[in-house]
Amino acid sequence: MTTAIHVRGLTKRYGDVRAIDGLDLEIRQGEVFAILGPNGAGKSTTVEILEGYRKRDSGEVRVLGVDPQKATREWRAKLGIVLQTANDAAELTVRETIRHFAGYYPASGDPDEVIAKVGLTEKADVRIRKLSGGQRRRVDVALGVIGNPELVFLDEPTTGFDPEARRQFWDLIKGLAAEGTTIVLTTHYLDEAEALAGRVAVIAQGRIVAEGDPATLGGRAAAKARVSWLDGVIETDTPTETVLELAARFDGEIPGLAVTRPTLEDIYLTLIEAPRV
Numbered sequence: 064m065t066t067a068i069h070v071r072g073l074t075k076r077y078g079d080v081r082a083i084d085g086l087d088l089e090i091r092q093g094e095v096f097a098i099l100g101p102n103g104a105g106k107s108t109t110v111e112i113l114e115g116y117r118k119r120d121s122g123e124v125r126v127l128g129v130d131p132q133k134a135t136r137e138w139r140a141k142l143g144i145v146l147q148t149a150n151d152a153a154e155l156t157v158r159e160t161i162r163h164f165a166g167y168y169p170a171s172g173d174p175d176e177v178i179a180k181v182g183l184t185e186k187a188d189v190r191i192r193k194l195s196g197g198q199r200r201r202v203d204v205a206l207g208v209i210g211n212p213e214l215v216f217l218d219e220p221t222t223g224f225d226p227e228a229r230r231q232f233w234d235l236i237k238g239l240a241a242e243g244t245t246i247v248l249t250t251h252y253l254d255e256a257e258a259l260a261g262r263v264a265v266i267a268q269g270r271i272v273a274e275g276d277p278a279t280l281g282g283r284a285a286a287k288a289r290v291s292w293l294d295g296v297i298e299t300d301t302p303t304e305t306v307l308e309l310a311a312r313f314d315g316e317i318p319g320l321a322v323t324r325p326t327l328e329d330i331y332l333t334l335i336e337a338p339r340v
C-alpha cells in the first residue's frame with residue numbers, strides 16, 4: 064500500500080504556544096482519514112503544514128512523496144483543498160466559477176459533471192451570492208475536486224448543512240473515495256467521522272492521543288455494555304446474561320430495555336479529557 068502522507072515528530076510553536084508537539088501520522092493512498100480534536104488542538108495547523116501553507120519548526124513531512132515546504136505547481140495540482148467557505152466570485156454563476164477554476168489545472172474534470180456530482184445542476188446558472196450557505200459549501204467542494212486531485216483536504220465540510228444535505232455530501236465523499244481519491248477530513252461531527260472515515264486520529268494539545276478504526280477506537284469495541292430498563296442500569300461485560308436474568312425476573316418483557324455500547328462521541332470525550340503524560 065502506498066503512503067500518501069508521512070509525518071514524523073512534527074512540531075510547531077506560535078510564540079509560547081506549542082500548537083503541534085511531536086506528531087506522527089501515516090495516511091495511505093485511497094484512505095478516508097478523519098482528524099478529530101477540540102478547538103485549538105492543532106488540527107488546522109497540521110493540515111496547513113500538510114498543504115504547504117504553513118512552515119513547521121521541525122519534523123519530517125512528505126505529502127505525495129514531496130516535502131510541502133518545497134511545493135511545486137505540479138505537486139499542488141494533485142491536491143484539492145476545500146477551505147472554510149471562500150466567497151470571492153459571488154457575482155459569477157456556479158458554472159462560470161467552476162469553469163474558471165478548471166482552467167488552472169492540467170487535468171481538470173468536466174465542469175458540468177462536477178456540478179452534477181455536488182448536486183448543483185439546477186443551480187448551475189445561478190449567481191453564487193444567491194445560493195444558500197449549504198449550496199455555497201457545495202461550490203467549495205466542487206472547486207476542491209475540479210482538478211481531479213489525488214488527495215483532497217476537507218476542513219469541516221458540512222458545518223451549516225441541513226441533515227439531508229449532510230447525507231448527500233457524505234455520498235459525494237464516498238463516491239470520491241470509491242474512485243481512489245485519498246481524503247483527509249477535519250470535523251467536529253463524530254457521526255460524520257464514523258460514516259466516512261476508515262481511520263480517525265484524535266488530536267489533543269498538539270499530539271495524537273488515539274488513532275484507529277472508529278468502531279474500535281480507544282477500546283470502544285471491548286468496552287462494557289450498559290443494560291438499562293425502567294428502574295435500573297448495569298454496566299457489564301456479559302449483557303446477554305444480564306438480559307436473561309432480567310427476563311426471568313420480569314417473567315417476560317423487560318420494561319424500557321436498552322442495551323448500548325459507548326458511542327464514538329463518548330470515547331472521544333474520554334480521550335480528550337485524559338491528563339497529558
Ligand SMILES: Nc1ncnc2c1ncn2[C@@H]1O[C@H](COP(=O)(O)OP(=O)(O)OP(=O)(O)O)[C@@H](O)[C@H]1O
Pocket residue numbers: 077080081082100101102103104105106107108109
Ligand atoms: N497564527 C497563529 N498565531 C498564534 N497562535 C496560533 C495561530 N494559529 C493557531 N494558533 C494557536 O495554536 C493552537 C492550535 O490552533 P489550530 O488552529 O491548529 O487548532 P484547531 O485544532 O484547528 O482548532 P479549531 O477546532 O478551533 O479550528 C491554538 O492554541 C491556537 O490559539
